[in-house]
Amino acid sequence: MFNKNNGQMNAIDKTIFEQLIPKDHLLVKINEVFDFDFLYEKLKSKYSDIGRHSKDPVMMFKILLLEFIYNLSDVQIAQRVQTDIAFRWFLKLSINDSGPDDTTISYFRTRRIGDEDFELLFTSIVKQCIEKDIVKTRRYQVDSTNVDANVNYPSDKKLLRQAVEKVAKEIRKFNPNLAEQWMQDFESEIDKFYEQQERVHPTAHYETAKQMLESLYCKTYDELQGNSKYIDAYTVCYELVDRYLFNKKDKIISVVDPEARVAYKTTRKTKTGYKNHIIIDKDSEIILGSVQTPFNVGDQKELLPLVEQVEKNYHLKPKEVSADKVYGTTKNRADLKDKDIISNINFYAETEGEADGRYTTHDFLVSEDIMSMTCPNGIVTNRFRDVTIKSDEDSYPYRDFKFDKRYCDNCPHRDKCLNKRKDKFVERGKRIRISSRYDAIARDKARAKTNEFNDALNLRFKIERRFATQVNHRGARRTRYIGLAKTKNQINLVNTVTNIIRAIHIIESLNIGTA
Incomplete structure (x- = not known):
């Protein structure tokens, strides 16, 4: 049943909070600047009209924010809520109220609320920043950073074995004999290769697995119609084999997190996991929009979606957009020109003719x-x-x-x-x-010769600074959860917290400047 914390304090609680919590405490500043009560109306439909009273939904959302403000886990935040006076005041808990345990926090995050609620929180905080005149300009920057998947990146043979064993594990739940026989047959077929030669190419392993999966399909057809866990395990294993044998680009790299992807930043440097693509206001450094993708999705594909996201959510059309060279595809340049947006995207140096002085x-x-x-x-x-x-x-x-x-x-x-x-x-x-x-290219080449263009490039450190803050202080170096959907929610919380803290710093600097 939907429930709200009373928020009313008795004289003793009020005295304790006033004596122990400094007026300049970060949570006091956040409480003064941002309003979270809009969440009550938005989340009310998530709760039943009967049953036991639930935990206050705004309190639960604030707990999720506290996790990333202070880089805490579900277990750690549950413990801190019980002992930290400032946390309890921020959450409108009295001295004697009990806070939620880590299981309740996890349930709220994964089952009570949906992806749209995390998006709602992020966009609502940005709107409050706009209303407070923190976001003033229409000059934006776009970039991305990697968020490593919280999984290992095994060799091809080990990855296949993990997938096969996961299939066998799920079969064991409804037919132990079949699972045992299937694994024995797989091992037997692989052993035959090693009897003939010392080294066996992974392709032989994958071809064997393909044949075994095809025979297994007929034997477990009924389970594949309704057993969700077995369907997931079988699908991941089959997709893994299919993408390897046919050399498809979008390869699975983890059985634990099959949506994570790998890409090569250099020939020797690989990155696995996901990307956080963001668009920020150049002056305030407030993140206005974000898109999360597997790591192998090219940055350039997300430029226009980010621009359109800002226009849709806040009715703000940028005057200019700055980005790295990788965003400088003809399509992006043409799209920005058609929208009458100035492009501050540099060009790659032309190699043709440069070395010997020939014309380009x-x-x-x-x-x-x-x-x-x-x-x-x-x-x-x-x-x-x-x-x-x-x-x-x-x-x-x-x-x-x-x-x-x-x-x-x-x-x-x-x-x-x-x-x-x-x-x-x-x-x-x-x-x-x-x-x-070429009209769009020519326009951008002319722009690249101006002082304004060079000034825009020299401010690229601002968006890099946002990423550094997230990695070093907000737990964004690595995913906490498995799968793209849950990773999106984590990154949305990180982006929201980044904006909240940044807004507080801006307001403080303005107050100091006018004091």
Whole structure:
């Protein structure tokens, strides 16, 4: 049954709290600045009208925030609530009230409330920051950081064995004999390979597992129609085998957390887990929106969703957006241009021709309507054809311009322009390929030459500072929970707490400045 803490203190409790809690305590400041009572109305439908009284839902949400303010676990926060006077005051518990245990906290987080409630808390805190004039500008920054999965990254053979053993474990619950026989058959098939050779490639293990799973499907068909735990175990094992054998990119890396993914930051440096993509206000450093994905999802894909998320939630359209080079796909640049948003995204250095001083694409002038091109020698061509290249990054076709070989043969710049191989020209007429949205690229190249652009790049440390705070003080280095959905909720709480603390610091600095 829905229940609210009374919040009324007797004279003794009031005296104790006033004497022991400093006026400048962080929780006192949070209580003065932010209102959490809106959660009562939003969460009321989550509770029954009959039964025992529940724990106050706002108190429970505050407990989840306290976990990430002070980087505590469910067990640790339950203990601190019993002994910490400031915690009890913040949660509106009297001296004699009992707080929730760690099981109650876990139940509230995983079963009582949903993903939308974590989103609601985050957006409501941002709206309060906007109402208090903490977020003032329309200049935003976008970036991402990794959140490591709380799992090991085993070898291919060990990963398969873990998946097979998990399937056998679930079979054992409804047919122990089948589970035992299935594991013996699997081991027997693998042993045959090692009898023939000392080293066996993982592919042999996976092909064997595929055959075993196919035979198992018929034997356990009925269980696969309704046994959720067995379905999950079988599906993970089958997907693991299928993605390995067919060399699919989106490979499973953990049986414990099958939604975590791996990506390579360099040839020797791998990262496993998830990403926290955020968009912040450049001046206040308040996080305005976030998206969470597996780690192998490219950063560039989340730029526009973040911009649109801010527009949808707060009706704020940015004037300019700053981001790393990886976000500088043609699609992103074109989308920002179409939305009339200034792009502060740098370009990768062109390698073609740089080392030997030859001309690059940037030395050729493109007309505004992208219907003609002028070479460094002043020759204009309007000969082109449109080509489409399959790409996940750019959905726009390319335009191939071709210069007449008669001009190129007699051009004084041909040594710096035409491609050579072993001191022989391999092309007669110069060809240049550009995107059909070169208008967006040209706009951003012009912007990149301005002082305003350099100033924006020099402020990139601000968003990095938000990530550093989360990793060092808010427990965001590693996931606490298993799966993308639960990780999203954790990161939403981290982002919410980051905003709360940042807002308090801003208000303090304003008060000091006006004192």
